[in-house]
Amino acid sequence: MGQAETAQDRIFAGGGGEGYHSPQELLLKYGNRHGLIAGATGTGKTVTLQVLAEGFAAAGVPVFLSDVKGDLTGLCEPGDPGAKTHASFLSRAETIGLDLSYRAYPVLFWDLYGEKGHPVRTTIAEMGPLLLSRLLELSEPQEGVLNVAFRLADEEGLALLDLKDLRALLSFIAENAQAVSARYGLVSSQSVGAIQRRLLVLENEGAANLFGEPALDIADLMQCAADGTGQISILAADRLMNSPRLYATFLLWLLSELFEVLPEVGDPEKPKLVFFFDEAHLLFDDAPRALVARVEQVARLIRSKGVGVYFVTQNPADVPDNILGQLGNRVQHALRAFTARDQKDLARAAQTYRANPRFDIETAIREVGTGEAVTSLLEAKGVPGMAERTLIRPPFSRLGPASEAALAAARRGSPLAGKYEQAIDRESAFEILKARAEKAAAEVAATDQAAPEAAEREFAQGRRYGGSRSSGSAASGREAPRTSRSSRSDSATDTLVKSFARQIGTKGGQALVRGVLGTLFGKKR
Template sequence: MTDQASIFVGGGGEGYGLPQQLLLKYGNRHGLIAGATGTGKTVTLQVLAEGFSAAGVPVFMADVKGDLAGLAAAGSATHKLHGPFTERAAKIGLDLQYRAFPVTFWDLFGQQGHPIRATVAEMGPLLLSRLLELTEAQEGVLNVAFRLADEEGLPLLDMKDLQALLVFIGENADTISTRYGLVATASIGAIQRRLLVLENEGGAELFGEPALDLADLMLTDASGAGRINILAADKLMNSPRLYATFLLWLLSELFETLPEVGDPEKPKLVFFFDEAHLLFADAPKALVAKVEQVARLIRSKGVGVYFITQNPADVPENILGQLGNRVQHALRAFTAKDQKDLKMAAETYRPNPRFDTQEAIRDVGTGEAVTSFLENKGVPGVVERTLIRPPSSQLGPVDPAIRAQVMATSPVAGKYDTVLDRESAFEMLRARADAAAREAARAEEDRAAPRDAGPVSDDDGYTRARRYDGGAREEARSKPRSSSSRSDSVGEAFAKSFARQLGTRSGQALVRGILGSLFRSR
């Protein structure tokens, strides 16, 4: 039923249309799986993932409910749905063979899969602002922070790097505002509070090294089957904005990293974006524009993106128009809005004279769908009522023992387990503060002690001041002061102003405050 150039999705029987296949050469033309809760979207997603994997195409998907982990195990004749599956397979002419597929488990929290991380610099100010729900003014401050980090050579790798940099900016707001535009301390405080909320939600686990190597998402096994990368998202869904932002970051990284390949015979990677409505809910225009750009251009990188959501109306129209392969499960029309959405969904399909598309979308049962896939020359196929084929892998979650075994034999086992904490913005800013504190302490000691007739120059270039205390003479060293120039960096200006301020009690309190903040942000 399936040739090497296509994925068999489903077929007909009495009252249904022709067998439906997704052509691999159009697999990177993106797609949509939509339908109300409980209508069979998860099975369709599993069937498509199996088909791409069998064709040698790696897959990435998020497991929102824990059901997709069953891809790692073969289906069984003892499963409660074996009977209905066998009956459906016979009806659509499928020789159902149970088998497992190569799976790599991932988890942002490192509990149900390999840890998966990104650096703060890779995330960038736009996505980080979305994640933190910042205002436009606060986003502007965050952009200043990233620009300053670039110019000062301060790597932003993990959460404490960003927190330390914000402390640095807050203490030097006047100098930085003159150079980059107004930096309000109130905005800095708001960003720090949002970072604290994110940290309390476990979001800090996302940031750090070793960062994800995208090549690890595009592996095949020894037989040539594409590996199915499954991100455990049941816990992650407690922070829906973190979930949506992370997946969008991953999609953006693929877009920016992969080379152009034009129209390959099959995709290099297929990306399934479950609960897609979370990506667009309350999203600013800049973010929606970014998604639209990625969806439009990533096709030429050989990546197919499939959005899974309850209602096609959840996806902006400009993006919806780019989704060529569609599986529409039932939509219920209980309200006037539901009826309007149902009508709009039906109008996006190429009509079939044998039935009314709107009625079909409303009436199809669980495991059935209204489908349309791109045909030769990329023309949308006529809409058909389709029985979705049963999956070959296990339907539902796997035992923890099977998950542990799959992780132990994974090609990336051990690669991401140990966190790497190399020198970055936090350590560099702390070193600057320590150096400024030592210099200021020497200057304060020099000013506090009485002096004799004059200084005597040492061979090493330092100035030796003679000091007296109760008749006992002691000598202290202090470096000669050099005038500041306009070419000083913000960091140098910070260190010098730091040293000058330490001559007062308020300056000493300032040092304790900054150093305390830096050490607490560890």
């Protein structure tokens, strides 16, 4: 009797055969202790990711992963006994003692662009200034201005949902930089302009699709099928990878949301969710210290929420040491050592494994072939397992992209059909600011219409009782009435808000947008 895909408390990852000693099994109890899948291009990382995703799903654990090459859609379709790989799969299954039984898994497809799956959205407010600054590649002063915008939005009750909300608020801040600076610290119109330009670049990359409502409900990623199999959520990332910073920031936001939303569960018997972060090096490339600290905090604490995070990358050196030290379950495919730096990275990778007297780990990492790996999986009491050379088991689902028929069937049968497809544009910062400006414009228009009539009455009354035209008449042209536009346009409040009304499309370009910053001046209407 061969190994099953998963036992009650463990996932069979591979092993067995001549030169391959004990079977390598990932204990579900330690599935939330995070993990690493590393190796050079073409050494089998994607198949290992697929195998582990299958194992977690079969154990009733929901999985989220990104599909950067389009190869993982095959999870929704059983493996093909007529495929060219079938014979080699049978041979490997026999070698490692596996019962090879092809099957499909319940899959939900997601796509930030809404083309290959359910649209994925969040709001500007949920993304927050730290991640948004990373996404926009802002300097420290520009990040400070963005923090001011978020603070102002909170105090004024201006919901920031999509890009036009943020643009409207930034435009207002730029036109009134002096008054805003008086309360929140220096805000330069140049910094605001730089942020606006970065928003334009972001929009050109298609990020406008990311921001809005309905926002993603985290609970929709943590479902199981009727038979108890964990649902596998696949994010289409082949197009998204053209904007690597957007890709990395979105996945980090999702990870942060899981951290913020989920309750503490301690150490459950199996994870509540497993999150695979493919191309993980994109998260850390040129990342500011504050962002790396945030990732470290999430990685350290999210396991108590029942979430396991598995980083997939080419080289363990891509992951900062403080985070690498928290990754207990490791699958190391071959590393190439063509340069001095490659050799140094190889030596460092080998040193992070528990030594095995049967072989030299550094040599093994250099020599393992495609589909082989050096593995170290946590054992009882969370102790790192001894490094082993391992044959990774073949996947039970289809290797490579699913057929169009299978993809169409999976999308039609989605339990979330219709929930996210239609975007919602409710009242938020843009609409609120525009409405206030239009109301103020109407008030100014009414005042402007009344002012000449009052002046004429005053002039007529002065002539009737012998007053002089030069003493305050509208006709003299030397001293306009105090209610005239010229006097009013010089007021501090008008200077603060007049141009914003023009920018958001009202006809009253000189209107006083009273109330937009009511709390800023402490005035109540």
